[in-house]
């Protein structure tokens with residue numbers, strides 16, 4: 001990893017006024033050290049999304065990786081989701097390797113058969129005291145359970161705070177909820193349910209995770225990258241969202257449902273139903289709120305040059321669950337697939353460009369790139385707090 005002084009110097013330019021600022025330097029997108037630094041300074045202290053509640057049925061344990069860290073998501077019979085470090089307390093074996101139902105309610109390590117329950121408590125330590133003894137007077141199972149990570153479920157997204165010292169999730173999400181209070185309430189948002197079928201898609205993109213975020217933050221590229229979308233939701237009808245501490249993005253006032261409107265969230269004023277907003281909830285949740293549906297695209301950083309985009313759609317009532325609405329869900333999913341696929345060449349092209357020594361962060365349009373600049377500053381502040389001018 002770079003020494004702090006090498007890191008800080010170019011990041012100072014990120015904090016200049018937008019017309020003279022540069023973006024994050026190439027190494028932030030290309031080096032292994034930067035990837036690990038992002039994990040430890042950007043992803044870990046935040047509320048980062050690792051997947052969807054719908055990935056984890058009741059009584060299941062699902063292993064996931066976040067930037068090389070083995071994690072485990074469980075859902076017990078009371079529907080409580082928990083996230084643990086996926087490592088056995090004994091000799092450090094990766095505990096669960098495949099998603100599956102835990103019929104016994106216990107997670108068993110395949111090495112020496114220690115078992116843990118859904119709360120992570122260590123329940124069984126066979127032969128720990130010799131071949132005829134499953135206990136030992138000097139071993140306390142109570143302090144050797146799995147290490148739990150603070151987690152919460154919001155809009156069926158599983159958020160974790162790896163470092164354990166972020167503000168409570170309610171405080172983190174509150175500014176965005178305040179912004180959206182003209183359309184929704186926390187209660188009316190509950191009307192949206194994950195699509196039972198035709199609601200998920202995944203795209204593997206060959207770019208650093210931050211480029212996927214940055215591309216979503218701006219609408220500037222719309223006329224050239226999304227000519228179809230630009231005919232019914234043109235750039236001129238998009239606007240910048242006033243950035244909050246933990247989000248930024250854009251909105252549109254000419255949203256049209258790709259499958260035709262089939263209901264609206266009950267609190268959404270009818271005369272505003274063509275408004276839609278697309279913020280990034282930093283660091284890695286790209287959100288789309290429309291009167292008739294919601295989506296999340298979670299960006300999972302795989303390594304410094306590859307990321308997985310996972311999308312889940314949510315709809316209202318029967319539109320989410322009934323077979324009758326399957327073609328409706330499919331049309332919405334297809335429309336988003338088309339838009340998100342159109343972006344791939346752009347984010348991959350930016351990644352390729354970052355191998356060039358002729359580019360060191362680039363420049364911003366003082367008008368069209370304000371959101372991207374906001375994200376760069378947010379990242380730079382986390383990587384190197386001393387890069388921020390006094």
Ligand code: FES
Pocket residue numbers: 088089090091092093109110111112113114
């Ligand atoms: S490493 Fe898991 S029981 Fe020994």
Ligand SMILES: [Fe+2]
Pocket residue numbers: 215216221225226339343
């Ligand atoms: Fe785009």
